[in-house]
Amino acid sequence: MYILGINAYHGDASAAIVHDGKLVAAAEEERFNRKKHCAGFPALAIRYCLEAAGITAAELDHVGISRDPSAHLHKKILFSITRLSGLSGLIAARLANAAKVRNLREELARSLDVPADSFRAQFHNVEHHKAHMASCFLVSGFDKAAILSIDGFGDFISTMWGQGEGNRIEVLGEIEYPHSVGIVYTATSQYLGFPKYGDEGKVMGLAPYGQPRFLEQFRDIVQTERDGGFKLNLDYFLHHSEGVEMSWDDGSPIIGRIFSDKYIETFGPARQNGVPLTSHYEDIAASLQARLEEVGFHVLKHLHQKTGSKRLALAGGVAFNSVMNGKILLNTPFEEVYVQPAAGDAGTALGVCYWIENVLLQRPRTFIMGHAYTGPEYKNGQIERVVRSSGLKHRLLDDAELTRAAAQAIADGRIVGWFQGRMEFGPRALGNRSIVVDPRRPDMKDILNARIKKREPFRPFAPSILEERIAEYFEQTHLAPTMLMVYQIKPEKRAAIPAVTHVDGSGRLQTVSQETNPLYYELIREFDRITGVPVVLNTSFNEDEPIVCTPDQAMDCFQRTRMDVLFLGNYMVER
Amino acid sequence: MAAGAQATQAAVHVSRRVEKPYAVLLLPAVLNGTPQKQELFLPLTLAYLLSAHIAFRFPLRESALPLVERVFDDILNGLPKESMGICYHSVEGAERATALVPQSSLLLTDERGLHELPGCERLPAAVIARSEGSASLLRLRNLEKIDDLGLRGKLAGCAQLINVQSGGFITEGPFSLSW
Numbered sequence: 002m003y004i005l006g007i008n009a010y011h012g013d014a015s016a017a018i019v020h021d022g023k024l025v026a027a028a029e030e031e032r033f034n035r036k037k038h039c040a041g042f043p044a045l046a047i048r049y050c051l052e053a054a055g056i057t058a059a060e061l062d063h064v065g066i067s068r069d070p071s072a073h074l075h076k077k078i079l080f081s082i083t084r085l086s087g088l089s090g091l092i093a094a095r096l097a098n099a100a101k102v103r104n105l106r107e108e109l110a111r112s113l114d115v116p117a118d119s120f121r122a123q124f125h126n127v128e129h130h131k132a133h134m135a136s137c138f139l140v141s142g143f144d145k146a147a148i149l150s151i152d153g154f155g156d157f158i159s160t161m162w163g164q165g166e167g168n169r170i171e172v173l174g175e176i177e178y179p180h181s182v183g184i185v186y187t188a189t190s191q192y193l194g195f196p197k198y199g200d201e202g203k204v205m206g207l208a209p210y211g212q213p214r215f216l217e218q219f220r221d222i223v224q225t226e227r228d229g230g231f232k233l234n235l236d237y238f239l240h241h242s243e244g245v246e247m248s249w250d251d252g253s254p255i256i257g258r259i260f261s262d263k264y265i266e267t268f269g270p271a272r273q274n275g276v277p278l279t280s281h282y283e284d285i286a287a288s289l290q291a292r293l294e295e296v297g298f299h300v301l302k303h304l305h306q307k308t309g310s311k312r313l314a315l316a317g318g319v320a321f322n323s324v325m326n327g328k329i330l331l332n333t334p335f336e337e338v339y340v341q342p343a344a345g346d347a348g349t350a351l352g353v354c355y356w357i358e359n360v361l362l363q364r365p366r367t368f369i370m371g372h373a374y375t376g377p378e379y380k381n382g383q384i385e386r387v388v389r390s391s392g393l394k395h396r397l398l399d400d401a402e403l404t405r406a407a408a409q410a411i412a413d414g415r416i417v418g419w420f421q422g423r424m425e426f427g428p429r430a431l432g433n434r435s436i437v438v439d440p441r442r443p444d445m446k447d448i449l450n451a452r453i454k455k456r457e458p459f460r461p462f463a464p465s466i467l468e469e470r471i472a473e474y475f476e477q478t479h480l481a482p483t484m485l486m487v488y489q490i491k492p493e494k495r496a497a498i499p500a501v502t503h504v505d506g507s508g509r510l511q512t513v514s515q516e517t518n519p520l521y522y523e524l525i526r527e528f529d530r531i532t533g534v535p536v537v538l539n540t541s542f543n544e545d546e547p548i549v550c551t552p553d554q555a556m557d558c559f560q561r562t563r564m565d566v567l568f569l570g571n572y573m574v575e576r
Numbered sequence: 577m578a579a580g581a582q583a584t585q586a587a588v589h590v591s592r593r594v595e596k597p598y599a600v601l602l603l604p605a606v607l608n609g610t611p612q613k614q615e616l617f618l619p620l621t622l623a624y625l626l627s628a629h630i631a632f633r634f635p636l637r638e639s640a641l642p643l644v645e646r647v648f649d650d651i652l653n654g655l656p657k658e659s660m661g662i663c664y665h666s667v668e669g670a671e672r673a674t675a676l677v678p679q680s681s682l683l684l685t686d687e688r689g690l691h692e693l694p695g696c697e698r699l700p701a702a703v704i705a706r707s708e709g710s711a712s713l714l715r716l717r718n719l720e721k722i723d724d725l726g727l728r729g730k731l732a733g734c735a736q737l738i739n740v741q742s743g744g745f746i747t748e749g750p751f752s753l754s755w
Contacts, residue, residue: 069711070711070712071711071712074617074618074712074738075617075618075620075621075651077737078618078621078622078625078734078737078738079621079624079625079651079655081737082625082730082733082734082737083625083655083656126711
């Protein structure tokens with residue numbers, strides 16, 4: 002049985018395909034069409050999934066999308082009619098701009114260039130947050146767990162929590178529009194001069210530079226409630242009165258201003274692009290992060306009380322806040338946390354598949370998502386063409402030579418492009434589409450930024466560490482294979498790996514196992530043999546663009562930037 | 577008529593006295609069958625919203641009333657009390673219920689209700705229907721016969737909101753309705 006899951010018309014459009022319970026492929030549309038966080042219909046990702054499964058669309062048994070128009074429909078209508086300024090206003094304008102409205106069957110047919118009646122599949126709508134919940138719990142390996150889905154909004158809900166057991170997911174509570182901590186984070190990021198979709202991570206990186214001296218103000222902005230929920234002080238926001246404008250002209254989503262003038266009254270003028278990030282703005286970021294953690298732990302403690310579970314499955318865009326994630330075990334009664342690698346909206350495509358497989362069809366749960374390597378891969382034969390046509394000096398190595406050469410290059414201070422195996426699903430490069438450098442050099446962060454990444458200087462870079470060595474370097478030892486946890490680096494080790502130690506002594510680590518990525522594991526082990534440090538700096542293989550997907554894109558990035566050496570499959574390419 | 581929940585009475589004036597013109601909310605589920613809470617949310621929400629412009633008559637079996645009132649309680653929680661009234665009519669058969677329809681100015685019903693009402697093709701009507709994917713749609717009929725422009729506009733707006741949501745996709749930019 003083949004099930005296709007789709008996330009469309011949310012940020013990070015994506016597709017996933019499951020065959021008899023096993024995940025065959027999953028990928029974001031942005032990797033194929035090269036439009037960051039693409040929010041359209043994931044036609045290319047769907048084509049890839051079908052190709053990876055070796056089937057045509059006519060052979061699909063089920064197709065689902067992580068959006069249920071019927072879910073909370075009456076609330077959407079009530080909200081719009083009673084609280085917005087009439088249909089002649091914003092909504093009418095939006096509707097007038099809606100050139101075409103189609104259903105999923107027609108849209109899929111159009112994107113694949115096949116007749117709509119050629120599908121034998123059943124079509125399903127799965128409510129957004131139920132898809133998130135399915136995306137983490139059903140592939141977690143937990144038989145029973147508390148589940149929290151927390152993001153901006155989806156199907157009129159910002160936060161949904163519940164309990165999973167076997168094939169059942171029970172919703173225990175939810176928070177409706179317009180109340181959302183995701184929206185608070187996005188609004189504050191906009192205020193701080195980071196308006197792009199996905200910029201929230203920058204603010205998380207900025208927060209450790211500041212002091213949370215505006216925490217009381219943020220406690221007024223987001224107020225916790227005794228039942229474990231929270232609400233917003235809507236005076237600070239526009240989205241409830243004017244709606245959240247999300248447009249995706251030519252692919253990438255753009256979100257309109259969410260914060261109201263009350264932010265400016267409270268915190269002073271919003272930071273404009275190019276204005277220095279003073280301690281004032283750093284303190285606002287620190288206060289936001291502190292309040293997010295307070296609210297998150299408040300929700301989680303109540304969820305633990307309601308479920309009694311020691312295990313937690315976590316999803317939604319807010320689950321990308323790896324600083325908060327890293328503190329969950331320290332601040333709540335939970336003892337195990339599973340965060341699926343594509344925890345944001347992209348992962349809902351996966352959730353749709355397993356909602357259909359396990360919840361609707363009641364087929365047994367047989368799959369555990371232990372890694373994120375579900376995207377396209379390219380054989381050496383395909384890579385050879387790219388290497389030869391580049392005209393660059395190259396050598397074909399076996400795996401042992403490859404990891405030794407790469408580790409030596411890293412230890413020599415060179416910037417290494419590392420393109421291997423299947424592309425990662427989710428926003429993190431986890432050793433298959435990575436740029437890897439020496440974490441021991443204090444200047445490496447600046448070198449990377451100057452030569453390739455061009456990121457804001459306050460943003461940290463992440464360490465990959467052999468999983469069995471985590472206790473030597475980090476205060477916490479719960480494994481973090483998807484780079485979605487930030488832990489404190491042991492004080493005595495910070496000087497050893499300065500390029501991946503953030504200003505507060507933390508690191509957003511990836512624990513690497515021999516089982517899930519043997520080649521990357523071997524690379525780090527070789528680096529350890531040479532240097533005595535089982536850690537490398539790992540950043541995504543890109544230059545202000547989506548992470549590279551194909552060998553051509555990797556070669557293009559290599560030639561465009563000042564990377565030193567590229568390991569493209571088994572080829573070592575140098576300038 | 578049994579007394580309704582207090583919250584409902586506080587939010588919407590419910591009485592037997594309704595002045596013309598009036599609209600009829602006709603739902604076979606509350607007349608003949610065993611209604612489910614979920615299926616009542618959308619029609620009762622629409623009735624509440626439209627009742628700001630026109631009084632409603634709502635025939636139903638007495639046994640359905642507690643559920644109807646619970647749904648109204650959920651819907652009206654915290655909303656402004658802008659309504660000309662939704663008047664329950666206790667009936668035990670579809671025949672008596674349909675007798676209200678010919679003189680009404682607007683019929684709000686579902687596809688099953690419409691099927692049970694032959695000869696009302698010329699009446700202005702808003703019909704809750706289902707798309708292939710089971711999403712709700714609102715079909716409007718004879719809208720031009722409604723004189724009240726406010727009511728007409730609200731009907732059109734509700735239909736657009738529901739149908740855009742239920743269509744689910746806007747394939748060409750730039751805007752979507754995002755919640």
